[in-house]
Amino acid sequence: MAGPRKLIAGNWKMNMLRGEGLDLARAVADGGVNGDVDLLVCPPSILVGAVAEALTGTGVAVGAQDCHEAQSGAFTGDISAAMVRDAGASHVILGHSERRHGLGETSERVRAKVEAAHAAGLVAIMCIGETEAERDGGKTLDVLSQQIDGSLPMGERGFAISGDDTVIAYEPVWAIGTGRTPTLDEVLAAHAHIRAHLQESLGNNANSVRILYGGSMKPENAGDLLAIDNVDGGLIGGASLKAEDFLAIAAAA
Ligand code: 13P
Numbered sequence: 437m438a439g440p441r442k443l444i445a446g447n448w449k450m451n452m453l454r455g456e457g458l459d460l461a462r463a464v465a466d467g468g469v470n471g472d473v474d475l476l477v478c479p480p481s482i483l484v485g486a487v488a489e490a491l492t493g494t495g496v497a498v499g500a501q502d503c504h505e506a507q508s509g510a511f512t513g514d515i516s517a518a519m520v521r522d523a524g525a526s527h528v529i530l531g532h533s534e535r536r537h538g539l540g541e542t543s544e545r546v547r548a549k550v551e552a553a554h555a556a557g558l559v560a561i562m563c564i565g566e567t568e569a570e571r572d573g574g575k576t577l578d579v580l581s582q583q584i585d586g587s588l589p590m591g592e593r594g595f596a597i598s599g600d601d602t603v604i605a606y607e608p609v610w611a612i613g614t615g616r617t618p619t620l621d622e623v624l625a626a627h628a629h630i631r632a633h634l635q636e637s638l639g640n641n642a643n644s645v646r647i648l649y650g651g652s653m654k655p656e657n658a659g660d661l662l663a664i665d666n667v668d669g670g671l672i673g674g675a676s677l678k679a680e681d682f683l684a685i686a687a688a689a
Pocket of ligand 1: 447532607611612613614615650651652653671672673674675
């Protein structure tokens with residue numbers, strides 16, 4: 437069964453000054469967007485507006501890396517989902533492990549942010565993933581279910597999401613920025629589990645929800661990872677900072 441179109445998303449994290457970021461964004465767009473893959477770049481929030489403007493009409497989408505759950509108010513330093521949208525972005529990464537584990541962001545809070553993103557018309561890229569200790573303890577699949585259950589908006593009949601407003605990114609915490617990746621069988625099992633878990637609540641509609649793999653994805657391993665069943669794209673950190681590498685990953689998709 438053919439899955440959804442693949443999405444190759446670059447999470448620039450806290451990298452790139454304005455000039456470099458604009459050069460990178462333009463190089464990605466110039467690399468030629470092929471018809472089979474969707475491309476997305478997620479610069480630091482302060483560059484979202486400039487990058488979105490530079491990419492207008494190119495087919496490369498722009499996302500932010502976080503937003504606050506409130507619509508507005510006294511939240512010094514934060515930005516709202518509506519501000520992200522207003523700056524020209526279509527997507528926002530939420531619940532990245534660097535926020536869950538680095539900043540103590542709970543699933544409850546991630547859920548509120550996903551709801552805020554949806555209300556503003558943004559596609560939420562909701563991240564989940566086990567730590568190395570959880571993996572060693574054989575808890576990976578349980579952790580993924582718990583994070584999904586805790587972080588997705590709920591309606592009366594289960595998850596209140598669709599493939600149009602939500603993407604799930606599976607990023608094993610221990611694989612981020614380490615050069616280590618799970619085996620292809622482990623990725624297969626994790627993605628199958630996530631799909632099945634979504635199906636329990638969404639039925640066949642779960643099949644249009646893209647499930648990305650993230651964690652040390654690079655041109656050398658992208659072809660193998662992206663060929664796995666239920667891997668509908670990648671969320672790329674380090675390798676998204678070089679247009680050449682990012683485009684090579686897109687080509688592998
Ligand atoms: P790396 O590709 O640098 O491992 O980062 C993955 C990631 O965290 C993307 O969100």
